Amino acid sequence: MDTRYLLDTRRHARGAIRPLVIAIIAIIGLLAVAAWFLIIKPHQELIMADSGGHPSTPVSAATRAAPPPPVNVAAMDVNQLLIEARTAMNQQRYLAPAGNNAFEFYLRVLVKDPGNKVASDALRETFPFAANSAEQSINSRDFNEAQRQIDLLAKADPTNFTLTILRSKLDAQRKTLDKEQQLALDQQKSQQQAAQKAAAEKLAADQLAEQQKAQAAEQQKERPTHSTQPAGQSAGTATKPAAGAEATAATGSATGGETSDAVLVKGAAPDYPPSALRAHESGWVVVSFSIRPDGKTDDIHVVDAQPRRVFDRAAMDTVRRYQFKPAMKDGVAVSTTRQLKIEFNL
Template identity: 55%
Template sequence: MAVVVVLALLAAGAWLLIIKPHRDMVAQDASGRPSAPAASSSTAAKAAVAAPPANVAAMDVNQLLSEARRAMNEQRYLAPASNNAFEFYLGALQKQPGNSVAVDALRETFPFAANSAESAINARDFNEAQRQIDLLAKADPANYTLTILRSKLDAQRKLLDKEQQQALDQQHQQQLAAQRSAEEKAAAERLAEQQRSSAAAAQQAEAQRTEQARLAQQRQQQQAQQAAAAVVASNTQGASSNTDAILIRMVQPRYPTQARRANQEGWVDVQYTVDAEGNVSNAHVVASQPRHIFEREATDAVERWKFKPATRDGTPVASTRQQRIQFQLNAQ
């Protein structure tokens, strides 16, 4: 019951203090009081944009009240600047302090004007919202609505700053991602180029080894031909003459794999015996450079050589020979 009584008292007070005086102002056209706003928000916005600035300072009180009433009818409560109801009413109060029409109109219009300021805040027209809040403060500096509007304006400004910062951060992240992608692509291209270069170098090296092997085989054939020619020449000599052992089949020594990989060259002096049948025996190393690298391959090759044995008075005899075996990469 107490709540009902309070609500009834508030309703009666609102009727006596707000609604009834406002209706009285509408009825008193001659007094210059403004009528209640009736135009739509879109109409008010168009009027606010189209209304040119007015010379408030040059108007008298009646002119200011008349212009204020017109602005009220067009819902130009706070905008545009220099041509709105609040500035006209405030101008009237400056020229005639305590003017009841201006005082009552400012008090009754304050909620509508506050809505206009809130719309400017929501539209993020912060400069215009600040101007309208300042204009409201001139009319009623102690009104609690100003605190709410200022808080909303501050919150919207902070929200806009946050959104702008987030947009900048997102743009920065996108730039970093694009930069990383470009760097990864460049690194992949460099790696592919290195792999292609390595493959080309390996192919070239293999081609060189193949060519070297072909040349070595060709030299062996030439040496065998020379040995065969020497045998033929020796057969034409008298059977009773003394001759040295003649090489008729030469086997090239195998180049050690480890030495080839290390690009190492050298030589081996091998002493051996050619028996009366032209076979090699007792092959052993006399000297070598470097030691223990080419010795085994050299002796293995010499032991497979075939000779026409040396003769004494036309009779084949054993003989001892010494040969230097060269190991050169360009000759293999």
């Protein structure tokens, strides 16, 4: 009987303790909530009201015309600096403009009064909004201003991890801009090279056309000289070559043979050697080559060049790409030899 009584007593005691524990926990929770609303939150709002801002106030994206900076900031006392800082906070001038922003005023306060709680609390509470301002400068690619703002944030809180993020973003944006500028420069350079190549192709074609015209003119001059009757011949003997010429002409006409010089049908622009391009070097090369019966060039070699061995390979490669209509003799394609001067100018 005694044992049963003790067990019943213990059960009743445990049942009575449980509601008491629950009630105590509920009271503690209510006290914590009341402390937040009645003590902690009013204290934070008081600090932010004193500094001219509020944690829930978003940073305005609109830029406002900043007032002129105060005169002789270095001579201001702590109270004057706090007044200027509050004004800057109200106008959301957290980090800019230089010399007239809240962070610089608060930092000056801490220089004069290292233990000033208003300044230190304001810097800590507004750090996220100031960091957002620095990020906007990065996104707008105002890199010098962004770097200045990051350095100012580092003076307020050098160990804040947000600084690492901002520095990484700034570095990434700088690299992106460098790549874009390099790409634009490469495109401009490619366009210039394409224009130079087109101009060189036109110049090479014009030079070749002029040389062909000059050779044709020389051949026209030589033909009458070969058929001229030698001095001192009689009229009777003069009729024989004429008859022979008529026979030859008749034979050529009968066979349908064609006699003509080689004609360029496809030119090529010389590729400027990279070393000469970097050195802004110009010059020329005289190339001798054969034109085969199939119209392709062969036996290409340099006759003269200025300067030596700078443009030789480029000139030979250019001639190697030429395509001709071959020279014809009595209707049969024959090989011919020609020289060409190729100029390299920037």
